[in-house]
Amino acid sequence: MIPNNDNQSEQAQNINDLNLSYLLLAQSLIKQDKNAASFRLGLPESLMDLLKSLSVSQLIKLASTNQLICQLxxxxxxxxxxxxxxxxxxxxxxxxxxxxxxxxxxxxxxxxxxxx
Missing domain, CATH: 1.10.287 (Helix Hairpins)
Structure with missing residues (x-):
């Protein structure tokens, strides 16, 4: 079955929303407690410092893709x-x-x- 454009568009929007939610949560965790965030997110310190410094518009730009940016x-x-x-x-x-x-x-x- 070939997905229609509406379904693809909805899936892409859901992925964008999930990405932005993940980035906002990650940034919040990092700002609250960097050590706990490192443990929970499994990210290196340099990446956490970068995520912490990004503006909301930069987070939105990073989240705007049809690929998940978080990993199981x-x-x-x-x-x-x-x-x-x-x-x-x-x-x-x-x-x-x-x-x-x-x-x-x-x-x-x-x-x-x-x-x-």
């Missing part, structure tokens, strides 16, 4: 399946997800330290 940090089918399966301890789901994201972030930081 869970990149394994096995992990997604593990985190979404029914569990007797659903209250710990958020903790499990946080641990996995933290582990990936730490591995990324360790890898970047090794290339220096």
């Amino acid at each position: 940090r869970i990149n394994s089918e096995a992990i997604i399946n593990c985190l979404t399966k029914d569990s007797r301890i659903d209250a710990l789901q958020c903790v499990h997800t946080g641990i996995i994201l933290s582990t990936d972030l730490l591995q990324g930081l360790s890898a970047s330290d090794m290339t220096r």
Whole structure:
């Protein structure tokens, strides 16, 4: 099925809206607590400094694309399946997800330290 122009236009607008929401949230997190933002966003300090300094018009310009600018940090089918399966301890789901994201972030930081 070939999508019509209205559907493509709506999808592009939804992506733009999501991008802008993400950028505004990221900027807000960075301004509130840079260390927590680094942990939550998984971004290097130099990029966080740049995002923090952008004006709203610059954020809008950056968000205006038909491609997502944020990235899913869970990149394994096995992990997604593990985190979404029914569990007797659903209250710990958020903790499990946080641990996995933290582990990936730490591995990324360790890898970047090794290339220096």
